[in-house]
Amino acid sequence: MTKDNDPATLRQAYENWRNEVLARTAAKWGRSLEDMPKSVYTPLDLEDHDYLRDLGFPGQYPFTRGVYPTAIPGGLFGVRQYSGFGTAEETRDRLRYLIGRGQAGFSLASDLPTQIGYDSDHPLARGEIGRIGVAIDTLEDLDTILEAFEDKTQPFVSRPSFTANSQAAVIIAMFVALADKYGVPLENITGTIQNDILKEYVARGTYIYPPRPSLKLVGDTIEFCAKRMPRFNFISISGYHIREAGASPAQEIAFTLSNGIAYVEEGLRRGLSVDDFAPRISFIFASGILFFEEVAKFRACRRIWARTMKERFGASKPDSQKLRFASGFAGSTYTSRRPLNNIIRATIECFASIAGGATGSAVAPYDEAICLPTEESSLIALDTPRILGYEAKVTDVNDPLGGSYYVEALTDQLEEEALSIMRVIEDMGGAVAAIENGYMQGEIAKGAYEQFKQMESGEKTVVGVNRFETEEFTVCETFRLDPQVEEKQLKRLAAAKKRRDPAAVRDSLKRLRGAAERDENVMEPLLDAVKRNATVGEICDVFRDVWGEYRPPQGI
Amino acid sequence: MARSSTEPGKRVRVMVAKPGLDGHDRGAKVLALALKDAGMEVIYLGLRQSPESIARSAVDENVDVVCLSCLSGAHNHLFPEVVRKLREMGAGDIPVLGGGLIPEEDRDFLRSEGVAEVFSPTVPMKEVVRRIEELAQR
Numbered sequence: 001m002t003k004d005n006d007p008a009t010l011r012q013a014y015e016n017w018r019n020e021v022l023a024r025t026a027a028k029w030g031r032s033l034e035d036m037p038k039s040v041y042t043p044l045d046l047e048d049h050d051y052l053r054d055l056g057f058p059g060q061y062p063f064t065r066g067v068y069p070t071a072i073p074g075g076l077f078g079v080r081q082y083s084g085f086g087t088a089e090e091t092r093d094r095l096r097y098l099i100g101r102g103q104a105g106f107s108l109a110s111d112l113p114t115q116i117g118y119d120s121d122h123p124l125a126r127g128e129i130g131r132i133g134v135a136i137d138t139l140e141d142l143d144t145i146l147e148a149f150e151d152k153t154q155p156f157v158s159r160p161s162f163t164a165n166s167q168a169a170v171i172i173a174m175f176v177a178l179a180d181k182y183g184v185p186l187e188n189i190t191g192t193i194q195n196d197i198l199k200e201y202v203a204r205g206t207y208i209y210p211p212r213p214s215l216k217l218v219g220d221t222i223e224f225c226a227k228r229m230p231r232f233n234f235i236s237i238s239g240y241h242i243r244e245a246g247a248s249p250a251q252e253i254a255f256t257l258s259n260g261i262a263y264v265e266e267g268l269r270r271g272l273s274v275d276d277f278a279p280r281i282s283f284i285f286a287s288g289i290l291f292f293e294e295v296a297k298f299r300a301c302r303r304i305w306a307r308t309m310k311e312r313f314g315a316s317k318p319d320s321q322k323l324r325f326a327s328g329f330a331g332s333t334y335t336s337r338r339p340l341n342n343i344i345r346a347t348i349e350c351f352a353s354i355a356g357g358a359t360g361s362a363v364a365p366y367d368e369a370i371c372l373p374t375e376e377s378s379l380i381a382l383d384t385p386r387i388l389g390y391e392a393k394v395t396d397v398n399d400p401l402g403g404s405y406y407v408e409a410l411t412d413q414l415e416e417e418a419l420s421i422m423r424v425i426e427d428m429g430g431a432v433a434a435i436e437n438g439y440m441q442g443e444i445a446k447g448a449y450e451q452f453k454q455m456e457s458g459e460k461t462v463v464g465v466n467r468f469e470t471e472e473f474t475v476c477e478t479f480r481l482d483p484q485v486e487e488k489q490l491k492r493l494a495a496a497k498k499r500r501d502p503a504a505v506r507d508s509l510k511r512l513r514g515a516a517e518r519d520e521n522v523m524e525p526l527l528d529a530v531k532r533n534a535t536v537g538e539i540c541d542v543f544r545d546v547w548g549e550y551r552p553p554q555g556i
Numbered sequence: 557m558a559r560s561s562t563e564p565g566k567r568v569r570v571m572v573a574k575p576g577l578d579g580h581d582r583g584a585k586v587l588a589l590a591l592k593d594a595g596m597e598v599i600y601l602g603l604r605q606s607p608e609s610i611a612r613s614a615v616d617e618n619v620d621v622v623c624l625s626c627l628s629g630a631h632n633h634l635f636p637e638v639v640r641k642l643r644e645m646g647a648g649d650i651p652v653l654g655g656g657l658i659p660e661e662d663r664d665f666l667r668s669e670g671v672a673e674v675f676s677p678t679v680p681m682k683e684v685v686r687r688i689e690e691l692a693q694r
Contacts, residue, residue: 112577112628116604124606127633128577205579205603245582332582337678370659448582449589456681465678481629556585556600 007047014044041405049408054303058357058398060318062306064299064411065399066357067322082163082362083378084109084134086485087492088144091134095148101379105158105191107362108145109133110171115206117167117540120489130485133163137489138496138533142174143181156184160191161236161326161360166208168195169221170539172234173526180531192233192282192326195221198259198431199238201550202440203245208540211432213547217522219266224523226267226277233282235263239301240328242440243286246448249297250414252286254421255431255440257304262431264313274313278320287327287353287361289345295401296410298325298356304415304422326360327353331368338464342366343380350384354394355401361385438553445556493535500533508532509542516546568692571619573601573610575638578628583656583677587623587684594685607634611641614650620692626656636669643670651691 005013018033026036049055056062059069083098083106084091095106110133113125119137120129129135136142146155156179164171172193179189197214200207207214218235225234239247239256247255260281267277285301287294305323309315329349334342343366353361363384365377373381389395401407425434434440454460461467482488508529515522529539572588574581581603588600599617601610614622622642624635635654642650651672658666663674673687 112579116577118577124577124604127630128628131629200579203579205581206577336676370657445585445589449586452586452590452681552602556588 004043007044010042010044014042041409043405045405045409046412049412054412055402055408061310061321063302063322065402067302067324067359068398071395071398082107082109082364084111084145085132086130086482087135087489088141089488090130090482090485092145092148095145097375098378098382099148101382103382105160106148106155107161107163109163110167111135112206114536115163115165115167117170117208117536117544119535119537120486120493122537126486129489130481135489136171136174137493137535137537139174139177139530140496140533141492142171143178146178152182153184156182156189156191158190162191162193165194165197165200165204166206166214167536167540168193168197169217169523169526170530170536172221172225172232173523173530176229176527177531186228187230189229190231192236193221194238194284195235196237196259196263198262198435199241199256201435201552202255202259203241203247203444204238207550209543209547210550211435213543214550215262215266215432216519217543218263219270220521220523222263222267222277223270223272223521225280226272230280233280234277235280236282236284236326237263239283239285242444243288244330244332246444246446246451248447249288249290249293250417251421251443251447253297253301253304253414253418254425256283256285257301257308257418258422258425258431258434260305261308261312264309265430268313274309274315275317275320278309278313278315279317279322283323283325285325285327286330287349287356287358288330289333289348291348291352292401292407293410293414294349294352295356296407296414298327298353298358299399299402299407299411300415300418301325302357303411304418324359325357326362327356327358328362329353329364331364334364334366334368335462335465336370337469339366339370341464342368343384346381346384347388351388351394354385354388355399357399441552442556496533497535504532505529505534505538509534509538512539513542513546516543568596568621568689569599569617569619570596570621570623570688570692571599571601571610571614571617572623572625573605573613574603574626575605575607575610575624575634576626576628576630577604578626578630578656579603580627580656581625583627584623584625587625587655587681590681591623591685591688594681596685596688607637607641610638611645611647614642615645615647619650621688622650622652623688624652624654624656626654626658629657631656631658632662632665635666635671639670651694653688653691 022036023033026033055064058066083094111130112128112132113120114136118125120135149155162171176186179186195218197218201211221234225232237256237260239252242255243252302323306321309321315321329346333345346363350363363381365373365381367373367377425431428434455462455466458466512522512525512529515525570591572584574584588598592598601613624638626634631654639652642648653673654666654671655675658674666674672691675684
């Protein structure tokens with residue numbers, strides 16, 4: 001046990017240090033003491049701290065030090081590369097490659113038409129099919145992708161991750177339909193789906209319907225999953241995209257947790273008790289390059305969420321109070337100049353997320369800023385946390401930076417800043433209102449522009465970009481999508497449509513429309529529609545018809 | 557449709573738009589704000605615009621320059637399509653500029669398709685502004 005000095009003695013000693021030691025350096029630099037940057041943190045920065053109240057032990061309220069009692073369960077977290085491109089066949093083969101190299105499960109990327117609810121044969125899909133992710137038009141496409149697993153039941157229990165938002169309900173229905181097909185009981189299904197529509201209006205842009213019906217659709221999935229798929233993380237609320245779009249760490253916390261509050265309220269509106277569904281809420285945050293601030297951010301997030309869930313929503317299960325998060329490594333910190341430097345950035349960001357208590361991770365390959373990742377860059381990304389865990393052993397202890405005067409002070413400071421932004425949002429009427437009135441979007445655009453100006457002026461250094469530049473330019477190998485992909489996918493879609501029973505599809509879509517119009521939970525008719533091979537586009541069109549489409553305000 | 561020629565000293569009217577389905581608008585918004593700060597009139601069209609609607613708005617708004625941003629990889633399809641639509645509307649003289657994640661080897665192709673300039677993320681904003689002003693004068 002450390003012997004704490006009494007505050008008055010400490011303060012006196014600190015003043016002496018400033019006047020005697022720091023002052024000499026200040027004089028050398030030709031600066032006054034007041035102009036010296038704060039260069040050390042001490043217990044004086046934590047005077048109001050109460051260890052048990054503010055930190056406690058890992059796995060215990062308020063979970064500042066982590067949600068699990070051990071550092072990372074089973075040693076190192078499963079690493080999954082965000083992958084998917086072309087048609088279902090290319091993606092299946094890529095997944096096989098990653099699984100063959102030790103990847104557990106998969107993290108599936110869909111192409112933009114799929115993410116915005118357009119079939120591959122929609123005019124707006126031209127040029128985008130199979131890019132940035134795989135095209136999923138019908139249940140058959142997902143079925144083909146999962147052939148990457150030799151054991152047909154494996155994908156359902158290997159904690160897969162789906163990046164699906166506006167069409168998340170459709171993907172959940174497809175996953176359930178395939179589980180039925182291969183005889184996997186729904187209660188055994190594991191995995192995570194993003195299903196965080198609110199941040200799409202703020203940052204990522206793959207919305208379809210207006211915010212309120214979209215939130216209702218998320219509510220339908222919460223209700224369905226809480227009752228039928230208790231082990232499935234039906235939502236992964238994202239700060240990642242908010243931060244990547246230009247938010248500060250404090251805004252990332254505040255916007256994300258405010259969105260989280262809106263989902264909890266939606267679950268409660270369904271008559272669910274908070275402890276019925278809150279344990280399955282998960283998060284994803286950006287792990288940026290600001291090492292200590294990122295670690296502090298993760299700790300502040302956990303503390304705010306735990307207190308919100310307990311004090312505001314009366315959650316009594318510890319699992320309902322735990323903020324579990326995966327981290328995504330910040331592509332926005334990657335540079336296209338000297339791209340191999342991004343491996344160093346990834347290592348720092350990965351270390352921050354481990355030290356900050358992430359329960360999963362996706363390391364972005366170093367060439368992400370320039371091209372779709374190659375097999376080699378993907379492998380380096382997989383190895384990054386392995387080296388940190390197995391060689392550097394940074395995963396051995398929980399919250400290794402807890403107790404650092406600096407990190408604790410940063411944690412408190414971010415918490416305070418985030419809470420005050422959350423109050424602003426609350427006063428507007430909550431997250432949906434703060435999206436409808438453009439508050440979150442506006443703040444992010446301002447932030448992005450400020451950061452840009454700092455970089456252009458040299459106030460913020462980016463190595464190899466605005467400082468230490470060289471003429472030398474490493475060009476990495478650019479991944480080229482097979483130009484035949486569009487045609488191949490169009491053929492797949494046409495063949496799938498030919499094989500199905502058109503009357504059954506029509507009927508199922510009619511039932512779906514009825515449920516949407518009557519404001520009922522749409523999940524059962526949706527499940528029926530995907531089983532009959534209704535397409536993602538046909539399903540989303542039904543909702544477009546009933547709910548309308550979101551039109552963002554023009555201008556910034 | 558003829559557009560008014562830009563006299564020196566007149567404020568440059570520029571349109572910033574995201575063609576296609578890509579939702580990454582950080583760069584486009586930063587560009588729009590920076591061009592505003594540089595004294596231009598900026599019409600920000602925002603996400604999910606078809607080449608047709610971008611060309612239509614460019615003509616209706618009588619802009620001097622159109623700036624497109626795409627990060628999804630669909631630029632080789634989308635950028636030339638905007639040029640084509642402008643030509644069809646008799647506004648082929650409005651220069652189209654592109655940016656985003658455009659691999660080096662695609663730049664020549666885009667230029668051959670009539671895209672006036674392709675910027676990489678490493679080009680300083682001063683240079684972007686200078687080039688837009690130059691193109692607007694023509």
